[in-house]
Amino acid sequence: MRKKLKRLNVNLSMCKYSVIENCCKSLGFKITQSESQWHLFWTDMSVGEERCMRLRRPQKLNHFPGMQEIAHKCKLAKNLNRMQTELPGLYNFHPETFSLPVEFNAFQRAALGDGKEKKSRKTYIVKPDDGACGVGIFLTRKPSSIPRKLSCVAQRYMGKPLLIEGKKFDLRLYVLVTNMVELRAYLFSEGLARFASEAYEKISTGNMDMRYMHLTNYSVNKQHKDFETDEEANASKGSKRSLGFVRSWLRANGYDVKKIWEDIERCIVKTLLAVQPQVAHAYRTSIAGNHDSVGFSCFDLLGFDILLDEEGKPWVIEVNEMPSFDTAAPIDEAVKTAVVTETLLLV
Template sequence: VRLALSSVYSCLTRDHACIAWTGLSRKTPVLVFFAEAIVSKDGNIRSVGERYNLAFKIVRTESRLVRGILTSHGFHEIHPNSNDFNLMWTGSHLKPYLLRSLQDFQKVNHFPRSYELTRKDRLYKNIQRMQQAHGFKNFHIVPQTYVLPSEYQEFCSSFVKDKGPWIIKPVASSRGRGIYLVSNPNQIPVDENILVSRYINNPLLIDDFKFDVRLYVLVTSYDPVTIYLYEEGLARFATVKYDRGTKNIKNQFMHLTNYSVNKKSSDYVSCDDPEVEDYGNKWSMSAMLRYLKQEGKDTTLLMGQVEDLVIKAVLSAELQIATACQMFVPHRTNCFELYGFDVLIDSNLKPWLLEVNLSPSLACDAPLDLKIKASMISDMFSLVGEVLHSTFLLQRKKLIYRPSLLPDAEF
């Protein structure tokens, strides 16, 4: 086996653009991903993955972008029922028995118990626990929230002091589904599991429109905690100018910034030029920051607070997820996860965490989406560290040296 693997490594070119050498002795080759490969179809980029017979499977989700990036780097797709994969991309959590069966070279895109971060009720409870342990001010990153029906009386007591509006969210939904504003407790169902949060009625506006920011956060380990915040994101705008008056409380196109909601509006404006990042109802985050800086806002301070918010949110769920990893995940490098953080900035330039998304949308409905998301996914796969192990050598731990499988001409 050692002879077989050494013959593989000795034939790798150390200056190949798609190979980086890691580890203490810089002898472990990992694949480097390039976003432009999805368009260029460069055979030199594809050749490394093909030589190593790298395989992936996609389960319970549809992601053309992930599939396109992997295939353009020489991965081949296997049947969802096969376990001979290097990388598994799934839209939901894996069951414990599947996690326990992972080999050291295999990677999946979810940690066990990530719902501690992505379910709205669990996220709030975890942050509330950190507020109690470390001081309310140090973890004041979410609006005041109550989980109903269990905290209905506490909510009513708060409502007497602040009549709202308040925003209602199902505990486990996404894409703006089931979200609405109320100004009276009588408008709230008492027999459903929902969150009631104080509505931030002083949002920062651009050209009188409300917006929020989608941030992409990669966690590669919970022990130790290792977090990467992607340098670019998306600013998503409402399609109706903001008005604090209660008469418009039911206008979702004014109060909600979700793309999946506002794309249905007749006022939605899309941009077909990937080089124009500050037009229409979806901007790049960097374009938004440039605008704010021109308006005299301290964007350096703002992004420092955003980074602080991301770290504290992840730390609030660290214990539960790290414990689950110890129980179910056999190798430290098996799991990684991309989260979609939705952040609202108020008129005082304070960022508020609205929610954390499991499996954030990778749909590319506009050129700006593809520009940002393809680069982000490529960087993510490079950071995850896809070690160049040949699946036919290492699958199922059956390490049998058969020279016929390793003709020199193949490498």
């Protein structure tokens, strides 16, 4: 039986997820509505520098100021593209991505080559910069199909994903960042594998509109008639499964699980390093003259979306600063309770 920690006050007035409250209560924390008398403030929204400036010892916020540099799709692309230009041999884990409309001309040149064709032979997945839950995502080979004023990314579609039981999937991995001044991060060993609802077929002009085949977003696939969830906490079937299941499948099919996990760790660290200077500057600016200059007054629980290609190489697709903590399925309840509990213990 876990020993209860010192009684701490937690403000959840801007948090909608019951699992956060349940985990706080299980650790003996007190839920408070006080605007000032709290030790931990957990919010579902990003935080600005002004809120950080009001922090007192030993208060903590669950977001870093400036973390939009990694969470916004256009900014993530800008930061990783910059690093890829400087260190192409090290930053080769993010698909070719363009921030539109700023990089529309460069995107059009990359898609159309010499520009003589109206349609590219390459497929791109277009995602609104501030979009979530699969809203507004579409695949295209025609740059002209993208509204010129739309703030979005055009990301090269990964046409040869690793398939399990013939279906495409991605991994939602949870990374706790406790310091961005002197980078410190923890990758949780368990996560979620999210499957498309329909069997994968090689991308073509005729099937680009088949969202249930190409998209792995839970919010999209739960609408499919064949969407199913395993009633077991360590789900090994259905549309959302455990990372433990994926590891077992990889091992059984001849993949080097240890190497894949190490490669994932490297991708995550390099992604964080790409934005560390900007976030550390925003943090120090916010805390300047206050009680903390070394980075411990904030933390961030990030959701990394990783896609494995058919060779088992991991690719960082996007990063979520506000990952969903809904617990609709037993696998969600099990994984997210463990993630949140360990986060609270660590911070």
